[in-house]
Amino acid sequence: MQENRMGTLGSHNPFVDVAAYLFLEDIGDKQGAAGMNNYLMSLATSLAKSMPKEEYSNWDDFLESLRKGESIISSFETVKCPTNLCVVTETCPFTRGWQEYTKRIGEFANIHKEVAEYYNATVKPGAVDSQCIIHQTFRKAAAERITVDGKRVRYAQIEAVTPNADDKRAPDEWLPILLDKAGLTETELNMTMRNNDCVWVLYTE
């Protein structure tokens, strides 16, 4: 797999990662899970909107760009595409930040999970913690900025596992539809999740 330019800028600083989590916790302390959820979603949407729009003439070109990390939707993660519509994230891009947090601060604060419960109940069931809310909202907003053959790209979440091994799979009533769209069986999904962090699907309207 080819690494994108962002990937080559692999250096990071623990300070920024940890400070960012504490910034979010500060919002959670003041505004509760509902306020924090709004903030996370607005943060991710604002990020996607600040990135340039994309248009592709066909799905293959889009997949190529996605795999290379040239598309905005894969700018922050290394992905592979086992089928034409299914996308797999090998390592959650928040893993490093989470590791720095747990190494330097301690156990991940509960508010990160509480906000995910709020998101799952009020927005869409797919998040394990606050990081998933940012990530999944970003993917949705980024997909809306991409067209393939004139059609807008859509995103749906299938399953995610966080660095501390908590897992969230799409609800039972949605799963067969999503798997059918992704071109995976449930067994294949289980196998994929053994060695990857997130499985999602992209399609056009």
Add this chain to the structure above:
Amino acid sequence: MLDVALVSLIKNMSEKAGIEGAIQYWSRVGENLAKRIGEEAYMGWPSFNVALKEGRTAYSIEGDVTALTDLAITDVDGDVVGYIYALEECVFTPTIERIRYSVGEIPEADKAVAEEYNNTVQNTAVCNFCVIHQKYRSEVSKNITVENQPLECVQLANRGFRGDTKIAMRSLEKIGINPEYVRSLLRNYACVYGILMKGARLRGKDEVD
């Protein structure tokens, strides 16, 4: 990803909370981080400097910090009461580079926040992020003791991503370090600060501001 997302919010935050509000937000982040990191105690400066080199102190979260042991800060009696420390790379450089590729440009609000901080708090910021980590350093020093003495941290000089510099002349004067020497340190380091024993009787002055 989280860091880039936060940067894209600076403009938003400045519009909603005002530039002053953004400064207060960042300061609180620095303060909270320092509180959550915990306390440390060292028998003397050598043990503190070794801990720093090995990445065991709260200051190590900022990346590779070099203790410039040739630049000891001494008090009126000539005793060593602290040292000068330097970061080779600004903590936000990786984030800024990622922003350049994913988003394109740093929001204008970045500069506005830094300018407001320079005018109202202390004239040491080259970008809005300086607010967070300068506050962090200053707060974290309160949680560390060397020879049972609490510490304080003073910002001395820093160089921004675009090459602009800030040199805290008054603080340098008080700890007795030649500003030109510190300026030359900026050729190889992005940020220079002093850590010293709180209340030390420095040459000419009682305490660093």
